[in-house]
Amino acid sequence: MKVTIVGAGNVGATCADVISYRGIASGVVLLDIKEGFAEGKAMDIMQCATTTGFNTKVSGSTNDYSKTAGSDVVVITSGIPRKPGMTREELIGINAGIVKTVADNVLQHSPNAIIVVVSNPMDTMTYLTLKATGLPKNRVIGMGGALDSSRFKYYLSQALGKPANDIQGMVIGGHGDTTMIPLTRLASYNGAPIANFMSQDEMDKVAAATMVGGATLTGLLGTSAWYAPGASVAFLVDSILNDQKRMIPCSVMLDGEYGQSDICIGVPCIIGKNGIEQIVDIQLNDAEKALFAKSADAVRNMNADLKAVL
Numbered sequence: 001m002k003v004t005i006v007g008a009g010n011v012g013a014t015c016a017d018v019i020s021y022r023g024i025a026s027g028v029v030l031l032d033i034k035e036g037f038a039e040g041k042a043m044d045i046m047q048c049a050t051t052t053g054f055n056t057k058v059s060g061s062t063n064d065y066s067k068t069a070g071s072d073v074v075v076i077t078s079g080i081p082r083k084p085g086m087t088r089e090e091l092i093g094i095n096a097g098i099v100k101t102v103a104d105n106v107l108q109h110s111p112n113a114i115i116v117v118v119s120n121p122m123d124t125m126t127y128l129t130l131k132a133t134g135l136p137k138n139r140v141i142g143m144g145g146a147l148d149s150s151r152f153k154y155y156l157s158q159a160l161g162k163p164a165n166d167i168q169g170m171v172i173g174g175h176g177d178t179t180m181i182p183l184t185r186l187a188s189y190n191g192a193p194i195a196n197f198m199s200q201d202e203m204d205k206v207a208a209a210t211m212v213g214g215a216t217l218t219g220l221l222g223t224s225a226w227y228a229p230g231a232s233v234a235f236l237v238d239s240i241l242n243d244q245k246r247m248i249p250c251s252v253m254l255d256g257e258y259g260q261s262d263i264c265i266g267v268p269c270i271i272g273k274n275g276i277e278q279i280v281d282i283q284l285n286d287a288e289k290a291l292f293a294k295s296a297d298a299v300r301n302m303n304a305d306l307k308a309v310l
């Protein structure tokens with residue numbers, strides 16, 4: 001199985017590294033506009049093969065899309081990341097044009113690919129990709145919820161003093177500092193509700209830390225994060241290529257589900273070889289429904305700014 005990653009920067013290269021290290025695909029093509037950059041990243045990753053023991057063939061390309069031909073999955077990580085103090089939404093002016101061009105280019109060589117959109121503002125870039133390409137909605141998946149959920153479980157594990165792998169939890173809604181919805185009511189410690197172990201105040205603090213998880217890292221690193229983002233994309237790609245049918249919150253086009261239409265926003269999805277195979281209704285309560293509607297309003301407002309490119 002072949003995966004193309006457009007944008008060989010921090011997130012794209014980390015994703016290629018995780019995919020190869022874990023043997024998720026037989027081939028990965030990294031493509032970037034910077035001369036020689038993707039080739040360099042690919043060579044560096046390939047020089048891990050004998051020490052970490054993988055067989056995936058990773059190659060690089062400077063803007064030559066013919067090398068991406070026949071990809072099963074294409075990941076779009078091209079574009080600029082935010083700097084400390086910025087929101088993801090401020091990236092739309094530059095990233096919208098890049099994402100649209102990249103989506104058109106990849107489809108010329110991989111007409112059957114499933115596209116995973118990562119560039120920010122991710123929900124709006126996912127919407128743009130769907131509208132600009134006309135692809136069926138199962139083939140355009142926005143990655144954000146997998147990452148936000150892994151941060152939610154991290155913060156819960158820190159607050160509880162328990163291993164992150166013993167925590168279950170999910171974040172839905174927009175992939176934005178104010179639009180994420182960490183579902184504390186449904187989070188559990190090995191199946192037992194976390195409310196059995198934490199006060200409401202502690203749970204609220206975890207939810208707040210999760211929502212600004214990306215901004216916190218951007219402040220510390222000077223640019224946005226890449227290890228967990230790259231690994232989260234690889235996790236999603238694994239479920240597609242290996243038809244795992246994992247339930248992963250992803251940004252997808254809604255047609256009435258969760259009371260919303262004509263919007264891409266994070267909801268739990270079954271992810272398999274056909275991309276989005278099902279949107280799962282997890283039965284939100286009234287307070288969660290209100291938060292979801294508010295989140296959708298904010299994402300929809302952002303989508304209105306796409307008029308210049310659509």
Ligand SMILES: NC(=O)c1ccc[n+]([C@@H]2O[C@H](COP(=O)([O-])OP(=O)(O)OC[C@H]3O[C@@H](n4cnc5c(N)ncnc54)[C@H](O)[C@@H]3O)[C@@H](O)[C@H]2O)c1
Pocket residue numbers: 006007008009010011012031032033034037077078079080081082088091095098101102117118119120122143144147175223224225226229
């Ligand atoms: N959805 C998420 O959860 C999530 C997580 C982390 C980062 N992101 C977003 O992903 C994007 C990339 O982040 P990063 O940290 O890897 O940035 P980066 O600057 O390290 O890498 C971006 C790469 O894109 C390349 N690029 C720019 N225009 C291109 C084009 N037209 N064709 C091909 N390549 C092009 C650049 O040369 C650069 O190498 C940002 O928009 C960031 O906000 C999203």
Ligand SMILES: O=C(O)C[C@H](O)C(=O)O
Pocket residue numbers: 081082088120147175213214215218224225229
């Ligand atoms: O925070 C960012 O801008 C990048 C990404 O969306 C993240 O959540 O790490």
